[in-house]
Amino acid sequence: AQRVTQPEKLLSVFKGAPVELKCNYSYSGSPELFWYVQYSRQRLQLLLRHISRESIKGFTADLNKGETSFHLKKPFAQEEDSAMYYCALFTGGFKTIFGAGTRLFVKA
């Protein structure tokens, strides 16, 4: 079965603390994974994709095929990082399935 699991609905950290948003997937093929972010009152937008191995706004995510994980990390959280984060799996035919999302709240 194709599935994306984000176990945490809410993650609250202090500014400057490290943050890790967990994502696990289930997919029989070679996965194409993404992290999307939705800031307050804004549309959903791409944060990063695993194939590009880039760092956006200080966030990185490494695909671990052994653990079927694609956790999102940032060493020092900022208040402006507060948002809803969705892990997503491309399943073919341009179709993408999303995890339930994790709301990150960065406290001052």
Place this chain on the structure above:
Amino acid sequence: GAVVSQHPSWVICKSGTSVKIECRSLDFQATTMFWYRQFPKQSLMLMATSNEGSKATYEQGVEKDKFLINHASLTLSTLTVTSAHPEDSSFYICSAPVSYSYEQYFGPGTRLTVT
């Protein structure tokens, strides 16, 4: 980057009426578009895949006669909620993939309130 627009951004309608939501790709062509439904503080639920020039593909549990999808051109897909009920009140979002990428570009969403 690619831009997807939706119209209207919010709509209020009476129970039993129909309402149409438009999704447009502004600077690229989209043979495929997707319609999602998002409940408050919840994830996106894929409703259907809109295919230009052919019938939409609906996800399991989505009533195709209630949520009519038409993809009449390479830049426009419409979702019509027919005989709306209060439980249809939700945030409806469309997206379109860029052909050379697996990335989805999302519209800003349409908030539907059925009274």
